[in-house]
Amino acid sequence: MGKIIEVNDLCFRYYEHDPWTIDSVSLFVNEGEWLSIIGHNGSGKSTLAKCLNGLLLPEEGSVKIGGLDTRDELAIWDIRRQVGMVFQNPDNQFVGTTVKDDVAFGMENHGIPRNDMIVRLDEALKLVQMEEYAAEEPHRLSGGQKQRVAIAGIIALSPSIIILDEATSMLDPQGRQEIIETMRYLNKENNITVLSITHDLEEAIYSDRMIVMNQGKVLREGLPSEIFKEAKMLEDIGLDLPFTVKMRQALSKLGVPLSENALLQEELVEELWTLQSKI
Template identity: 50%
Template sequence: MEKKMIVCENVKYQYEENDKENSKFAIDDVSLQVEKGEFLVILGRNGSGKSTIAKHMNALLNPTSGKVYVEGLDTSDEKNIWNVRNKAGMVFQNPDNQIVATIVEEDVAFGPENLGVPPDEIRSRVDECLKRVHMYDYRRHAPHLLSGGQKQRVAIAGVLAMMPDCIIFDESTAMLDPSGRQEVLKTIKDINDKYGMTVILITHYMEEAVNADRIIVMDKGKIIMEGSPRNIFSQVTKMKNIGLDVPQMTELAYELKNSGVNIKSDILTIDEMVSELCQLKSKI
């Protein structure tokens, strides 16, 4: 059987605190699998454990108990850490924390250089990865002069240049304005669609989850919902009860249905809403 991209088995994680007996588990017996080539979104409120589980997938954290495997490699085995991080790259919330050079192309080259990649290969990787994120024209610019969305795309290019099999985006759009968020989200979707790369997106923006293959919802360190975007978001009451929103069009469909309009409850996008309303109008 082909190895899964990531497997978490009964993972528990407890942050080191003074009162160990009374401190809660940030991750509480979580088991999940990520398929190769999948676009998985993990949703949850602040403190739900979604970022903590993300850091386990890159061996930044090791489970208090349980196991995490990245392409079959046990993340708690120190001998595997280098390989694990090569296979599962990570893009963080603040791009400034990931940019290390004063020129864009030098920043993207930093990772491959540390991996000992030959110079000619580095050159082609840098150019290719900057083109993938639509930042090639900015290759000689200073990163600190770029917008937030552009910086984040450079950070993504830097991870891509190390040629991982999976990229984990840990709330990578949280500090961006709406247009920057759209830029980065389109880049993430392209990486998954065009290049078949496994993508795990940690977010609390519901609209970002609409295009996922699968959504996992976490709360209080546990997985409480799992399914397709249509399946998850149509459960409006349940989502609201755990303090999460749903996409605006799903919310609108929910309110219309409650007002007596005979409309589908699993609408996700504006296009779907327009199509549904047009069909309703034609029946009147």
């Protein structure tokens, strides 16, 4: 897999003479990967997300999407066609009076022929399991359903990358799980590259790789199993550990011989069941 996103020595600040909001950040994302970028509020992660689709441009360094530089004015619209963003509040993303109208809106703006639009609309709603709600008014949906509609509108545009910018932070646990499962499916089955910008470590557990940001810099990078070994570091920068990590720590203090690789609840349950069966 090639690198679909390359960030080199990126520096950005909103006002001249202010401290850097993004300070010499370098990272890459492989095609088809799920990368979580985590950090507390104010760590620079959401600003970084806006740099990745050209909403903000580097003051220093570079951001390349599919080999295209975001500062190239001729390439910026091609970049934005590659990158879809799902924001925190789904209500702020709706423009259509029905679900199908809302999903169609982006395609109309991109000049996609009507016959293609109909096919894409049906396929996108099926992928997020919202086809039976096509004629519903968006404001009548639950939070998780609204975000799935927002994702459908992006899928219909056939992006190669989807960025979730705190997209689950306003959802209840069920809605959050719905979005995570939807994105896992799109990532694995459709090979869509996923960037999850979040402070919710329960969401980050599902990623292939994690980057920890603090004060505008990359603090750590590694597999989820590697990052969660540094529990104190995560707590020191104001992040709340996932339930499974806390439970594993508590059980380990009691002498239960657990590995450090069980991050998902089902993995921890399976490991505990295996231990019980040996007693």
